[in-house]
Amino acid sequence: MVVVKFLSRFYIDGFILSIIAVAVLASIFPAQGTAAEVLGWATKVAIFLLFLLYGARLHPREALAGLTHWRLHSVVFAATFVLFPLLGLALKVLEPTLLSGGLYTGVLYLCLVPSTVQSSIAFTSIARGNVPGAMVSATLSNMAGVFLTPALVILLMNTTGEAHVDASSVLDIVVQLLLPFVLGQLLRPLIADWLQRNAAPTKLVDRGSILLVVYAAFSAGMVENAWAGLSPWQVVGLVAVMCGLLAVVLAVTWFAGRRLGFPVADQIVIVFCGSKKSLATGLPMATVLFAGQPIGLIVLPLMIFHQIQLIVCAALAQRYARRADPQPEQAVAGH
Template structure:
């Protein structure tokens, strides 16, 4: 695989353009009334199907074997669910001057979601890191995120005066995300081989559900006129804050890996898995946790952070690979 192919993730691919198109289309043609209700249910079904497929694809045996490397996974999870939230809370000083309250809520929310799975593993592989460790760390982050993220949202956002999330939202998360995941695990013996041979259905559901969520979120935002209060400078500020947040996390995870004397392969896992935030998990959770609130604005920082992390981490992965070859 050539360097140009390995850095392809840094470009605006069709999926990223699709996300932008869904947001623009929803802003121009928002749905309402019966159409909005239909869209809501279609989105919920697609999200449930997405987590069912996640459950069917994850091997319990491989997960249990990988969990034995507890020291590595503990560092990744600490970065995802301790370091990120602490920085998110510290960024409260930016509201309401640099960031509006809704945009700050979005920044704090992105700090609470799980790590990515696909891109973390892909970049670890390119950088010649511990791929098995990345698989388990990223998977553990997402499985625990079904419980941890809603609880962190309730604890940190309700107590800090941000978006209000009730305990009932945890029940909604369990019903819409965890139950389908468990069903997928139960169905795994029947469908795992077929899914390994046919990646197209999973990709369609994976990306299609995210596009539906983006369209639904931005459509609701237009109906609620939430964008009329936001200036271009506030949006630019979100981009700068997301870029700065990623830079800090990358620096800290790199230093921690060296300080704790992990080998090169494990340091790469900490760097890539510990610095990522999942769009695939974060958007479905936001659609449940922030129902009836300006979801479009709340998920905007996550959308921006996701694209920045792809670009930066693709470049870093290529650099690590060249260092290993040299």
């Protein structure tokens, strides 16, 4: 209990520990031969189910209703799909001195994935920000990411020589990501109520698909010796780069929210939704976009950034909450 309480202070929950455990397990017992083939098919099925659930959980009216606050969503969108990619391209100067070619590929890919949904909303709520605005902004980011992330990979990573997405990869994107998402939208009238009443299957697919992808990625990394030349100092350097990247984005989003005259509740949305990157969306996409490449090395920056953003944003949310005026809460309690 003492350990759990200590870890909870740093927002390292059981799922994060499960990801670490699966990565260690795959490093010790990587899937090879027939096991690797079965794992590959299981991962594809899990990704298909994951994006089908994304489509089924999103009501089209939710996105349309939130579009009225276009200024807020535009700023979050710009931070996710303009600011981050520009910073990713700028970090090219660190290759190969601080970042190897494979690690820089992962850093640039990290900058192209959409924002998180659950943690963005949760932290906005803790910080007493505009929760409905966060819901719409985060959802729109994930919706757009299904289309924009592959497009940005093709545009930026093909031209820089860091990745190669050909016609077959585009077909894989359509079959594994877009098709189940559209299918989920079509099935929504039939299964949306059931999904709301039964959270366990959704949670199982959400988390199970990520754990499968992590195991597959790290297994492939061990079989391919993807980390053979990765020294401890390179890992330390990568962590430092991830911390610096998050610090810059947090500073820019904070300044932009204030400079553009948004109320504090909307500034909180911009900071938390605009500074995050989705592990749940980014890992499955990576297995499709970088098929046949060292996936384990490519997703490593995203996994490290994900943990850092949770720890830092948890602390920021608590700080915002302490600065918030407690009177509205007291008034509600009085009713």
